[in-house]
Amino acid sequence: MxxxxxxxxxxxxxxxxxxxxxxxxxxxxxxxxxxxxxSSNESPYPPFPxxxxxxxxxxxxxxxxxxGSAGALKASIAAKFNVKPxxxxxxxxxxxxxxxxAQSCLDEHSRVAYCSPSFVVYRLSAQIANAACDEVAxxxxxxxxxxxxxxxxxxxxKIVYVCSPNNPSGGIVRQRxxxxxxxxxxxxxxxxxxxxxxxxxxxxxxxxPLALFDGNRPLVILRSFSKIYGLAGLRIGFGIAPEPVVxxxxxxxxxxxVNTVAQVAALASLHDDSELARRRETNAGQRARxxxxxxxxxxxxxxxEANFVWVHFDDPAWAFSELMKRGVIVRPFPAAGGLRIGxxxxxxxxxxxxxxxxxxxx
Ligand SMILES: Cc1ncc(COP(=O)(O)O)c(C=O)c1O
Numbered sequence: 286m287x288x289x290x291x292x293x294x295x296x297x298x299x300x301x302x303x304x305x306x307x308x309x310x311x312x313x314x315x316x317x318x319x320x321x322x323x324s325s326n327e328s329p330y331p332p333f334p335x336x337x338x339x340x341x342x343x344x345x346x347x348x349x350x351x352x353g354s355a356g357a358l359k360a361s362i363a364a365k366f367n368v369k370p371x372x373x374x375x376x377x378x379x380x381x382x383x384x385x386x387a388q389s390c391l392d393e394h395s396r397v398a399y400c401s402p403s404f405v406v407y408r409l410s411a412q413i414a415n416a417a418c419d420e421v422a423x424x425x426x427x428x429x430x431x432x433x434x435x436x437x438x439x440x441x442x443k444i445v446y447v448c449s450p451n452n453p454s455g456g457i458v459r460q461r462x463x464x465x466x467x468x469x470x471x472x473x474x475x476x477x478x479x480x481x482x483x484x485x486x487x488x489x490x491x492x493x494p495l496a497l498f499d500g501n502r503p504l505v506i507l508r509s510f511s512k513i514y515g516l517a518g519l520r521i522g523f524g525i526a527p528e529p530v531v532x533x534x535x536x537x538x539x540x541x542x543v544n545t546v547a548q549v550a551a552l553a554s555l556h557d558d559s560e561l562a563r564r565r566e567t568n569a570g571q572r573a574r575x576x577x578x579x580x581x582x583x584x585x586x587x588x589x590e591a592n593f594v595w596v597h598f599d600d601p602a603w604a605f606s607e608l609m610k611r612g613v614i615v616r617p618f619p620a621a622g623g624l625r626i627g628x629x630x631x632x633x634x635x636x637x638x639x640x641x642x643x644x645x646x647x
Pocket of ligand 1: 325378448510520521
């Protein structure tokens with residue numbers, strides 16, 4: 286049977302998204318040890334207490350479909366960011382919005398540009414649309430090199446992605462750089478700023494693309510509830526975009542694409558600024574402890590504004606398996622020469638410190 290003939294030819298190039306290892310897989314290697322999953326940039330903490338309450342309350346309504354237009358959530362996001370509800374799109378994770386944007390804009394004549402390494406879905410969604418990818422290197426701090434990225438834009442470029450803080454390096458784009466970049470690009474290019482980790486940022490100079498959002502410029506800002514809000518298992522993210530972009534995505538998305546529990550949890554979490562600030566502080570505290578041990582054992586890393594730290598290793602595969610034997614699951618990026626270590630709980634950081642000490646302080 287020739288199965289290949291059933292499928293669109295570009296699927297031959299696509300390698301499915303590989304999630305970080307799960308606890309059960311690591312437990313087979315680190316027998317009897319506590320396992321700390323630091324491989325998927327998740328929150329080590331449960332959803333916000335207000336979200337847990339709201340979710341529990343809505344369970345008896347699940348015989349009904351969700352609000353297909355996510356009306357209450359859109360209104361609340363719009364109020365928070367001072368945009369119109371019609372400029373909000375809500376997705377089954379920011380990931381779905383990335384896929385829908387690619388589907389809406391790209392075909393075999395298009396190109397996309399982004400820095401590398403970054404979030405793999407920029408490449409995957411372009412490949413599925415049969416578009417070509419232009420990848421440029423990150424800057425020396427692990428942030429998107431916007432000058433290099435602007436130079437990669439050509440007449441066929443339809444989408445340029447900017448990830449800040451960047452996954453997996455944690456570097457950010459600064460406001461002045463971003464403003465210059467936006468003004469340098471032709472209006473034929475859709476700029477998608479992926480800010481899945483923006484709530485962790487403490488640097489006041491982090492670019493705020495909203496300052497340049499006027500509802501007309503081709504600029505989309507994506508955010509996720511999976512990270513600081515601790516809702517990764519529910520799948521919900523949102524985008525701020527000009528109305529025509531929201532309308533295009535609306536044509537492609539599935540009916541009821543965001544489930545009720547996710548909408549209710551996101552709505553409840555959105556305005557709990559004190560819990561958000563507390564979690565940002567806690568993350569920064571654990572991240573600082575990680576820096577300390579990395580400095581002590583002489584490993585180099587990028588300063589991160591997110592909930593993970595990129596560490597350079599000559600042999601990332603070796604470091605990955607040695608950490609896993611000690612119950613610490615991280616994410617290897619062999620081609621890029623490093624590991625991404627998630628910022629976890631106090632106990633997870635302790636386990637990481639002990640594992641690194643065992644490996645490098647013998
Ligand atoms: C940079 C970046 N963007 C988007 C996403 C997807 O977020 P979500 O869980 O909301 O789909 C991730 C998830 O890891 C990410 O790292």
